[in-house]
Amino acid sequence: MRLVHTSDWHLGRTLHGVPMLEHQAAYLDHLVELVRDSGARAVLVAGDVYDRAIPPVEAVELLADVLRRLSETATVVLTPGNHDSAVRLGFGAALMRSEVHLRARVADVGTPVLLQEDGVEVAVHPLPYLDPDLAREVLDPDLPRSHEAAVGAAMDRVRADLAQRPGVRSVVMAHAFVVGGEPSDSERDIRVGGVDSVPAGVFRGVDYVALGHLHGAQRIAGTGTVLQYCGSPLAYSFSERHHTKATAVVELGATGAPGVDLVPAPVPRRLTELVGELDVLLGLVEHREDWVRLVATDATRPVDLYARVRTAFPHVLAVEHRPATAPGAPSPVVTATRDPLEVVAEFVEHVTGAAPTPAEAAVLRAAYEHERALERA
DSSP states (O other): EEEEEEEOOOOOOOEEEOOOOHHHHHHHHHHHHHHHHHHSSSSEEEEESSSSSSOOHHHHHHHHHHHHHHTTEEEEEEEESSSSSSHHTTTTGGGOTTTTEOOOOOOGGGGEEEEEEETTTEEEEEEEOOHHHHHHHHHHHSOOHHHHHHHHHHHHHHHHHHHHHHHHHHEEEEESTTOOOOOOOOOOOOOOTBOOEEEEEGGOOSSEEEEESSSEEEEOOSSSSSSEEESSOOOOOGGTTTTOOEEEEEESSSSSEEEEEEEEOOOOEEEEEEOOHHHHTOOOGGGSSSSEEEEOSSSSSSTTTHHHHHHOTTTTTEEEEEEESSSSSSOOOOTTTTTTTHHHHHHHHHHHHOOHHHHHHHHHHHHHHHHHHHHHO
């Protein structure tokens, strides 16, 4: 049986202010063709379908269209990630055609989507993003407040179900930061209580884990289970400029280890970082059509810096003057990719002259997590 594993579409996202919906639509066209051409039995979308809890109308329309097209040839199983609102994404799940499974409720953990083809039966267990504060209410109020505990309790339900299905191949969909994964700058923080990671061993006992959250395609080593991040289909920060974006095509036979083929995704425009003296950088015409982040290291700020860069590189996204001989460390920069708690801690130290005490850091963390929970509501 062939399965297509994808995640982290982030529909509605921008890249340094540039709308990405057109390029996201192009990837989804590619995905539909890949599913049709490969003869896949199912498509597994492991979270972060939207970029925020309340997505723009155009993103909702794009999702509706691709679900219609994908479900014409394959079963689609879709779960929310930490960027999605589980309630909004899962709305109308009971009204969907039988080929579309929106699994957004923690209460449904342990109930699989069953697939059959050519004598192979597969139980797909979708896990929505498990916010510990919300998941504990359903799974076990006495659980420790951590992602490891929430995912562990969910996997206990999964294994209990699989124990009743001898001979059935097992797949779990999960949106989490598994220990050993390599992050980039564009994944939103998922810490609760200061803890964000889940040990790979939590997923023991299943054949394949279709992971979402980390944007680089990678295999997590160290267990007998195949744990695979397919990564995001597009680059959403310059830290991802060296990624090979892909979609995972998974082969599951009646026995044996799953086979995984990473099929490259279309690249709308290369991301390039250029660092050096401005006059030298402006001569790099081979990067004219790239999305560029340019750092000029001239001793003094070049005249008409931004205008000259824009002329040479029409798709420039960020321009910075950072003298190579500047004394001391650069001033802290607040960006969307920085850890908000680190930024707040730096602000407290800047204002008071001292870093936050452990008690103050706990208050700041609780306030941040409260606001993040409101965004997902």
